[in-house]
Amino acid sequence: MSNSLGGDTPGGHGPIPPLSGPVLAGVLPNQGAAVVRKAAEVALGAGLELVLAFADVTSFPAAGDRDGHVAAQSIDPDGIDDDATAIAESLQSRIANQLEDTDLPWSFVVLAGEPARSLGRYAASIAASMIVVGTKEHGLGSRFEGLVTGSVALHLAHTQNRPVLVVPLGQHHAGRDE
Structure with missing residues (x-):
């Protein structure tokens, strides 16, 4: 049994493709740079393209849209779409600044709807x-939000047939059980 890439899997079930x-990296407007950095590191190391995706929860996929890409319809008839467009443009600009010194091929997409489902x-x-x-992020507000909306990372880990890399964000204190 080999443990190198292309060798047998740990369970002996054949070669690792x-x-x-x-x-694909899911990104948020107020998120630190760690997710983009780690995703870029993995993509560069593997010689792959990086696709960064922002899930706009104020819209939902149009009928027949299987990939969740925004050709979507807004939930808010009062035009919150203008804010969502500005948020996406600002996020894309920030990512461009983070990746400007790399030779990494990358793209940015806006998805519609609940983040875990649209990313999947x-x-x-x-x-x-x-x-x-x-x-x-750590903190009381984030914990309450997690109870209400659930964890995108956890949902993806349970529903995907592809690896999900979860990058820790925020403060974590060693020795404190969370």
Whole structure:
């Protein structure tokens, strides 16, 4: 049994297939740079394209849209779409600044709807090698939000047939059981 890439899997179930599809990373407007950095590191190391995706929860996929890409309809008839467009443009600009010194091929997409589902659908549609997401920030507000909305990382880990890399965000104190 070999443990190198292309060798047998630990359970002896045949060769490990090489990564071939893009690395898909879920990003948020106020998120630190750790998710983009780690996803870029993985993509560069594997020689793959990086696709960064922002899930706009103020819209939902249009009927018949299987990948969750925004050709969507807004939930808010009062035009919150303008804010969502500005948020996506600002996020894309920030990512461009973070990746400007790399030779990494990358793209940015806006997905519609609940983040875990839209990332999962889009990952399948582009045959992504893996999905990279961050954890929720630490703190009472984030814990309450997690109870209400659930964890994107946990949902993806339980529903995907591709690897999900979870990047820790926020403060974590060693020795403190969370």
